[in-house]
Amino acid sequence: MSHVVSPIREHLVDGGKSYHDVTHDICKQVEGAPTKEWKIAFGVSCVIFAYGAYCLFWTWWEGIGVWGLNKTVGWAWDITNFVWWVGIGHAGTLISAVLLLFRQKWRTSINRSAEAMTIFAVLCAASFILAHMGRPWLFYWALPLPNTFGSLWVNFNSPLVWDVFAISTYLSVSLVFWYIGLVPDLATIRDRAQTKASKFWYGLFSLGWTGSAKTWARYEYVSLILAGISTPLVLSVHTIVSMDFATSVIPGWHTTIFPPYFVAGAIFSGFAMVQTLLLITRVVFKLEDYITIEHIEMMNIIVTVTGSIVGIAYLTEFFIAWYSGVEYESYCFINRATGPYWWAYWMMMTCNVISPQLFWFKSIRTNLLVSFFLSIVVNVGMWFERFVIIVSSLHRDYLPSSWAMFSPTMYDMGDYIFSFGLFFTLFFLFAKFLPVVNMAEVKAVMKGVSSNYPHKKSHGGGKAKTTTH
Amino acid sequence: MDTNQKYLVGIYEDEDEVLHAVSEVRGKGVKIEEVYTPFPIHGLDVALGHPRTRIPKAAFLFGLTGLTCALSLISYTMVFDWPMIIGGKDAFALPDWIPVSFEGTVLFTAFGMVFTFLASNGLWPGKEPRLFDLRGTDDKFIMAVNLGSNRLSENEIESVLKESGAIEVNVKQF
Structure with missing residues (x-):
């Protein structure tokens, strides 16, 4: 199982770190008192959360009539935001599962925060699912519960029911994957803990982990199998989300290209969000030696590839709309690009297809400021993609007298703001109380990829090389 | 769990060394109870003779x-x-x-x-871990030898561990 690392590879861990340095660097942000920057950022996100919670409360109290929906546009920001957050929630599992199967070592220092981001993003998405039910306290009607509740069984032929299963499975399996990965690192913090409180809490959640060879051997199988089942899982989730639309008969939704197109878009937006968060995290927690330019560049390459796939999907949709000869389908697409929502369409095209192409230049994809800016641009574009698909397909239906426009109310916006508040509040809590980098996995790949352990082992032979994944 | 057992604990600094040491120590007829490491090492369970996981x-x-x-x-x-x-x-x-x-x-x-x-693995919330050395979750590789289940004397085992590259050998009692 030895790995030979090519000497021309860039180091993934810089700064001449030893194993103890890794422990120290990652644990110190958990052990120390919160910094001023953290307090300010956390305070701001709590304020946003509180305002959003008020708007969401009012939506629940009064009903979804407070949104700007009308009889023509019956789905707008709620589903847009849901699809947007679920899409973002794809990157974490993709990084930890798919890149594990492909033995990409650069995933080790970013997978923990990417997985955390995934879980928080899926929770944000779930808030829109609940809100758009209108009566969220009856959410359990979506579960297969028997007739004693006065309703029939759920219809297992319906993509909306598939979605319930897909999202809840995805959320719980991601949570398990993340937690199992955390256990060894929590034990590290427990064994360094100085205060009684942290000894207790990290001791409680580290489950009595000792790091014995037997446990690690089982642990490796567990991670590998979790990665193996999470890979089709993550692909199934956005496939099923896309089927919410694709199995309908609405022009603009009824297209077979949706599943791969949505999955590519999800990876695209998810990686962009990971990029945004990592670029902040590495500076705030001084993790430049662990999240290096090499990592940023790899992420940008994936953003470019998936952005290009999304671009091809846009063009294919247009071509097929014309080639199918269906006039409603053709009209829908011409209306998207030139109708009253042309600005949303071109916003989407510019942000998702054109601007990521700048990453073909190495100087741009290794520039931190430009990467940060473009990562936000990508997610703006991906929000508009969902808005375009949903609203522009609905607002001009078969009967011209029913044509309408959609304008959001403060509650549409407030519920969206709520999801940001929730997301950042949870992310800042995570970043303060849990190790943001997977220490065990980084240590396991240090030989060969760290500047402190030069590639001497690659030339020697003889002694068995150790490494994992 | 048995009480009052005496262990010799060898501390190693490098994953390649500990992997090597396991075969060496076992080759000299010392029964190793378990090795504790801060991260997974491929082949360590095989070297220790643990059965394959199901x-x-x-x-x-x-x-x-x-x-x-x-x-x-x-x-x-x-x-x-x-x-x-x-x-x-x-x-x-x-x-x-x-x-x-x-x-x-x-x-x-x-x-x-x-x-x-x-x-x-007997892991549950609040379980008190049986730790031979706190550095085992940080940067050291810990080899635990139960004296009760070995025929060699304490001194002999200590010298075997030292020869195999242990930087320290400590005594731990449970």
Whole structure:
């Protein structure tokens, strides 16, 4: 199982770190008192959360009539935001599962925060699912519960029911994957803990982990199998989300290209969000030696590839709309690009297809400021993609007298703001109380990829090389 | 757990060294109880002579259970308990059931396997870990030798551990 690392590879861990340095660097942000920057950022996100919670409360109290929906546009920001957050929630599992199967070592220092981001993003998405039910306290009607509740069984032929299963499975399996990965690192913090409180809490959640060879051997199988089942899982989730639309008969939704197109878009937006968060995290927690330019560049390459796939999907949709000869389908697409929502369409095209192409230049994809800016641009574009698909397909239906426009109310916006508040509040809590980098996995790949352990082992032979994944 | 057992604890600094040391120490007839490391080392369980884990088999069986449960629930509700006529089509619509059956399989596999993993290692919230050295979760590789289960004397084992590259050898009593 030895790995030979090519000497021309860039180091993934810089700064001449030893194993103890890794422990120290990652644990110190958990052990120390919160910094001023953290307090300010956390305070701001709590304020946003509180305002959003008020708007969401009012939506629940009064009903979804407070949104700007009308009889023509019956789905707008709620589903847009849901699809947007679920899409973002794809990157974490993709990084930890798919890149594990492909033995990409650069995933080790970013997978923990990417997985955390995934879980928080899926929770944000779930808030829109609940809100758009209108009566969220009856959410359990979506579960297969028997007739004693006065309703029939759920219809297992319906993509909306598939979605319930897909999202809840995805959320719980991601949570398990993340937690199992955390256990060894929590034990590290427990064994360094100085205060009684942290000894207790990290001791409680580290489950009595000792790091014995037997446990690690089982642990490796567990991670590998979790990665193996999470890979089709993550692909199934956005496939099923896309089927919410694709199995309908609405022009603009009824297209077979949706599943791969949505999955590519999800990876695209998810990686962009990971990029945004990592670029902040590495500076705030001084993790430049662990999240290096090499990592940023790899992420940008994936953003470019998936952005290009999304671009091809846009063009294919247009071509097929014309080639199918269906006039409603053709009209829908011409209306998207030139109708009253042309600005949303071109916003989407510019942000998702054109601007990521700048990453073909190495100087741009290794520039931190430009990467940060473009990562936000990508997610703006991906929000508009969902808005375009949903609203522009609905607002001009078969009967011209029913044509309408959609304008959001403060509650549409407030519920969206709520999801940001929730997301950042949870992310800042995570970043303060849990190790943001997977220490065990980084240590396991240090030989060969760290500047402190030069590639001497690659030339020697003889002694068995150790490494994992 | 037995009480009052005496252990010799060898501390190693490098994963290659400890892997090498395990074969060396075992070759000299010393029974190693367990090695504790801050991260997984490939081949260490084999070197220690631990039997191969059956976790993958358990995972497969949990997956099969999940698939069976999902398909049974769906076919019971959709075909037997309350069949619905949708477009005049057959109530037994297997292709439509693939998504939910798949999710059920994944859900059962993940949870079943993880709980099996926790149970087989005796990990649960609040468990007091049996630690030979606190550095074992940081940067050192810890080899524990139970003196009670070895025929060699304490001094002999200590010298074997030192020869194999241990930077320290400590005594630990439980």
